[in-house]
Amino acid sequence: MHAMRLYLINPSNPLVSIVHVKESRWNRYRVWKPLSLMVLAGLTPPEWEIVIVDENLGVPDYAAMPRPDLVGITAFTSQVNRAYEVAAHFRRLGVPVVMGGIHATMCLDEVVEQVDSVVTGEAEDIWPQVLRDARQGCLKRRYDGGFAAMNGVPLARHDLLSEGYAFGAVQTTRGCPLNCSFCSVTAFNGARYRQRPITDVVREFQSIREKHVLVVDDNLIGTRPEHIARAKDLFRALAQANLGKQWVAQATINFADDEELLVLAAKAGCRGVFIGFESPTPEGLRELGKKFNLLKGRDFRASVRRVQRHKILVVGSFIIGLDVDEPGIGKHIAEVATEYGVDNLNTLFLTPLPGTRLWDQMKAEDRIALGAFPEDWKYYTLTFPVARYKHLTLDGIIQEMMSCSRNFYSLPRILRRVWSNLWGRRQPLISLVGNLSYRSNLRLDCQAYADFKRQRGNTRDCVREA
Ligand code: B12
Ligand code: SF4
Secondary structure, eight states: OOOEEEEEEEOOOHHHHTTTGGGOTTHHHHOOOOHHHHHHHHHSOTTEEEEEEEGGGOOOOGGGSOOOSEEEEEOOGGGHHHHHHHHHHHHHTTOOEEEESHHHHHTHHHHTTTSSEEEESOSTTTHHHHHHHHHTTOOOSEEEOOSOOGGGOOOOOGGGSOSOOSEEEEOOEEOOTTOOTTOSHHHHHOSSOEEOOHHHHHHHHHTOOSSEEEEOOSSSSOSSHHHHHHHHHHHHHHHHHTOOOEEEEEEOGGGGGOHHHHHHHHHHTEEEEEEEEEOSSHHHHHHHTOGGGGOTTOOHHHHHHHHHTTTOEEEEEEEEOOTTOOTTHHHHHHHHHHHHTOSEEEEEEOOOOTTSHHHHHHHHTTOBSOOOTTGGGGGOSSSSOOBOBSSOOHHHHHHHHHHHHHHHTOHHHHHHHHHHHHHTTSOHHHHHHHHHHHHHHHHHHHHHHHHHHHHHOSTTOBGGGO
16 A cells, blocks of 8 residues: 555644744744644554644645645634635645544534535544545545543654744643633533543653643643542652653642642642633623632632742733623723732633534624624634623723733833742743733734724624614
8 A cells, every 4th residue: 555645734823923923033932833733643544644734833835745645634713714725725636635623523514615524523533534534535524533532642743843832732631521601622522521641641741852841731630639639640740750841731720729739730840820710700700600710718819829839820811801891891800910919911802612602692692793704713813802792892892901901011010020020939031021022912912903993893893782
């Protein structure tokens, strides 16, 4: 049998391209490894010759590359228009195109029109069959991978990507039981928290060449005592393997509740954690279904401090545009995040992502303002207000976002934070660069909002006006 050639493609993503990534010194910090494609490559038998193309590092001249036998494309919703362009290019050449990932799963009917075959769900149990069918020229229109067994997740092929990234990537768990209304994770990966065998994770860490690693888990430590126990075992194993890696991860606020967990995480190389606070008010948390943050007696300021004491930076994430949010919410979030003492603040617009409960609700209430799909998917980056908000007009919500950023990233506040990082010997340089880069993005954001408003117009942009 002759070797078959497979291209696995990550289409360029609008969040990267708007900052003209090629021209920026910080390029390496803006592009993230497409782990899905590295996992697919790990599942692919040796008779396939694999090339992974990450268009975020530069779009290649496909015409100058050898003709592949099969193309696999991944896409988040916001990347999907570019994914369709790439698919059309290869289909014109008669090369079959398969698409999988979150958007293909949530918008199957749309995607199936644009490619030869769609894989929904996780790929581990189904990809070998897709490849067999492709080889025999009998690809089906649709495959469903369901939820994979975690001991079937292969070591990702870290060797197949170039050195243009600041961070490696690894996944240790899938699924989230918390099922927040705005998030696709429970719908996509299920409510059952599934953990990879610790030995696999350590081996994979060993195969990553970058010193810095993004642990992509949605919630690295989980919620129940047995999850926390497993996280501790993982951290012990990573520390014992003495890999010299420094990593960042996402977790819920219960990360701060267990001192032993924090000690072990720091020893294992944890240097930063991204925590979803989501809303400054209990009403907002209830609206989003983020019950976990509502636990009685929870003191967010003290929780953040406990994490930081272990020299771990805390990035706090909030959402603007909830039904309970009124004018003034932007400043309120900035004040609350400052009071909690987070090192960086990431505020996003409430966005109805396909497949979420929020999508169903907003669709039913005719609140999806940007709904000319697929074109409008490019705005579903959580950095544009794509819906009709209850108390905030289009101009109003953009002003709230700007006021939030200007407040939190004012120079005096940045200096105060960096001083506190210096004092606590908590990576002051990273903190300074992180804060300044958010601040310098403000100008780009203004430009992006102006373009967005021109595109969207100002018609019926708030629920109140309906
Ligand atoms: C890591 C991560 C990031 C990283 C890295 C992104 C990157 N380059 O990969 C960063 C922080 C940069 C990021 C940014 C964003 N992210 Co993000 N991110 C994730 C996260 C937590 C993990 C993704 C991951 O690597 N998983 C591990 C791999 C192995 O799993 P996988 O991607 O699902 O792939 C499997 C299957 O899907 C399938 N598969 C995937 N592709 C293909 C292709 C083929 C051909 C086949 C057969 C199968 C297949 O096989 C794989 C193995 O089973 C997910 C949540 C999640 N659990 O998926 C959110 C998630 C993907 N992100 C999300 C969003 C919204 C964003 C942003 C748009 C928002 C923002 N401002 O933060 C940005 C912009 C990204 C963009 N491209 O435009 C949403 C996407 C929803 C949607 N409908 O698009 C998710 C689902 C989280 C959520 N809250 O709902 N993200
Ligand atoms: S936002 Fe976080 S906690 Fe909520 S469902 Fe998504 S992954 Fe789970």
